[in-house]
Amino acid sequence: MFYIIRRLLLLVVTIALVSIITFAVFQILPGDPVRTMLGTEADETQIESLRNELGLNRPLHEQYVDWIKGLFTGDLGNSIRFSMPVSTLLMERLPVTLSVASMALIIVVLVALPLGIFVAKRQKKFSDVVLSSVTQLGMAIPSFWLGMILILYIGMNVDFFKISGYIPWSESIKGALSTLILPALTIAIPQIAVKFRYVRTSILEQMQLDYVRTIRSKGLPEKIVVYKHILKNALIPILTIFGLITAEVVAGTIIVEQVFALPGIGQLLITSISYRDFPLVQGIVMYITITVVFINFVVDILYSVIDPRIRLR
Amino acid sequence: MRKYAKNINLILGSLILFVFLGMMVVSFFYTPYDVNSMDIPNKLQEPSSKHIFGTDEFGRDIFSRILKGSQTAFIVGALTVTIGVFFGVLIGGIAGYVGGWIDEIFMRFMDALMAFPGIILALMLVAVFGPGIINTSIALGIIAIPSIARVTRSGFVQQKEAEYVTASKLIGVQSYKIMFKHILPNISSQIIVAASIAFAIAMLAEAALSYLGLGVQPPDPSWGRMLKDAQAYLIASPWYTYAPGGAITLLVLGLYLLSNAIRDMMDPRSNS
């Protein structure tokens, strides 16, 4: 219990620190939100009136304190650029990013797990070496180039795929899939490369353990050895890994949304930074951080439940 | 077979790295064409014997720009790693060696930095420092700090109980000497591995930033920037993306292979 409380405390501290870092960055960020938004056509009258109205003439630390106060009442404030609540904007963009991220995650699980087991079983065979090299390559490709290649060779040639934009699930499931599969693949491919190696390594580690030898010596079929015993025990590190890639998948969506012109959180983030939209940036960064930190927290807890020795670390 | 694989990593990794280093050295003295000279009537020419990677939207020779771009890549990578290693080792070393609340504060701060998906922090930092080679490197260097600090810290935590450290303490060697003269060399291989991965990640991050229009700026040739420019002509001139994309991928691959090889060499138990 003490472990969980400590972890929870650390979680809150981390989130607070992230928020303070964001705030500190904005404190020294050159550029003015109102001017950026109104552009060259605005005269000083319009700039001043908008600035007063938005309360931007107050010192930033005051704005930040207000923002913190709002946070406790569940109010993330209003976006400067879009003149509407940050939470509304987040809710509109969330389905896109969440869909891409979860699809990517599912693809990673579906491919990396069997692949890792397959390779672990064929240890010391040539395919192992080949696969290792191929995966290194997968990790080395910049995701946006991979996206362009997928557009060029799959998107342009297969009618099913749309290479830009987003069609909501509610409109057409097929349409949504046609816009989401390629971006999800773009994120998933490098992650598969990394994660299948982890799967392989943890299974190999289990295989070398004494209990496996004992079971084997009892003459159980290899299939049962692998799936029932080894896989079960190897699940702990594998679970952790999938917890960890969530962060990378979420980060991956930011670039991929640009390549495929998907209106998700990542696009919104880039817009909000360039418009110096402090409430919106804070809102998005907080949202992403909380998701990532929370998933890691859950994974950590699960881990410690499964293997109490972890807590001693 | 396994041994063979390790050697492959080492041979292939160093080969790639040497080729790119060679390209960089050559580019200081010679490129087939002036990297910036424009020939607009001959823009977007397909690869040919005259221009082996074709020409870009200003009629500049892409091969020459790829060569020159290796300078940008290595400068960004080296600078990023220098910043990351310097501060990472300093922070991680102090945290690991001193321990206690200093450790707690330093590492919580590092956790917070790591909780940001790297690209978000890079976006914000580049907005602060402005674009350009040096500023991009500073931003990426800051992002590289936490991972190196973590590796260093765990190394220091392990080593500080070692006998040679206790002995040094007993005969009154100053702490900073113990830290950097005695402990640091013992964990240098871990740091080298972390640094080479940081180098590879810096390459990818620079490319991503340049792709978003925020990294290295023209006329400095940067592979990431070239990819961004190429995207506008993706359908009509798909070959334009191959050279810069391939260059990034190959160099990053080389770095990964090399870091794997180093890890295998220093830790015979691990199987890559």
Added chain:
Amino acid sequence: MLKRKFWLTIVLVLVVLFISACSNADEGNTTGSKDEAEATAGAADQVQDIRVRVNDDPDFLDPHRATASISFQMILNMFEGLFIPQTDGSLTEGLADSYEVSEDGLTYTFSIRQGVTFHNGKPLTIDDVVYTFERLMGLNGGEKLSGNFDNLDSIDVLDDTTFVMTLKEANSNFLYSLTALQSAIVPQSNDGKHNDNPIGTGPFAFVNYSPGANLELKKNEDYWEDGLPYLDNVTFVFQSDDQAAVMNLIAGEVDVTGVPGHRVSEVEDSFNISHQNNNSTLIITFNQEKEPFNDVNVRQAINLSINKQDIIDSVFSGYATPIGSNMSPAMGDYYLDGLQDVYQRDVEKAKQLLAEAGYPDGFKTKITVSSHNDIYSSIGQIAVENLKEIGIDVEIEVVEWGIWLERVYFGRDYEMTTIDLTGRPSAYEILNDYISTNDAENFFLFDNEEFDQVMADVLKETEREKQIDYYHRAQEILNEESAAVYIADYQILWGSKQDISGLKSYPFWFHDMKEVKFD
């Protein structure tokens, strides 16, 4: 035990997915299904729904708050002013159906159009007109929203249909501030909601705005011009990526979009391409208070060394019209032809001028460009190469749009820059804004007495022919003084479905949907 945990995780992931899909169903827009429904209902008739792609979100929907040209490109379909700008830069009566100007040019008497209703069903009254101007001037309690009416002394209502505006000083350009660009007439009954639920008198009414996605408008059934508009629904789809937009056009996701010049060949066979001189002025300019740019010889030398045709060919694939001053041929007879040929590339002459100015070996300088559109850094790169030939060593500094505005445009802390000046319907504003020393937007810091005098005189001149003479002279001065390197008015190439007609091209950013229809 472990196995169960594993499956639990999988189930959890699936549940999250399912929820995300469902929440999406609640919030996602429903245009698609609506379109489908209408398509089946009226299969015989052509569906009059259009999807027009624009680059970015509007800054505001409230026409008095909006400043970005991209906003007006869309919202001018919802709003009208007392006057309506035409495609040739002239004005016609809009919500004012007639007007008179006094001899001294100080008093304007307007009568308002009868039978006009706002989108909320309320009739247009003279109170709404007064409310509009008071709101703009900050006279009814709110913030002052515009500096355009500082010269307006008073508004007096004579009767239910007539009112008088009195100016402090005569201004022959005054009517141009009475279009929806600067003073859209909005209903008093909508006070406080002009941005959330914009209401005007235009041919289309507001339906919904989804940030980052689209702006939906519908036909104003009670529009005062009989038979117009033809379209039932207009959706402006936001898509910042030009490349993706072309794909969307080909895939039929949008009906109208701007097409980058180098991709015209891919679409010209199956779509209509219309060329719009958008009346913008693409320039490379200098901070003319700083040495050496205060010297006209240096400015001319730079002008002579820049290869404008190279810029037009590489950045705009040739789709741009060379210009020689702020004015573009899109402005009809206000435009003075011939100036575009004055600074033909001549490296020798440029070197000579530079030597005369005391810089025989050139100098070092910096060009600060914004990163929000790649055209600026492309132009910057060409300029660097061109200027190298006359010994000027230029460093490119690429900054974010917000920083460009702060440092270059408002802060005037720069040496050289490149930008395009937005097109306006009024010849006066095109020449005066950004350049005259009386104008706050004069970020070139151009200072020329004769020019200021010409611009002051033209305001007092009521005869159009004489105004044109003044405007021509002003263009000559800008050219002689090389106030900027005038490159081109680049064209916007609109790709549209072949069955669309009625698209019009204005000398400013406006997607006029009033007369558009599918045949």
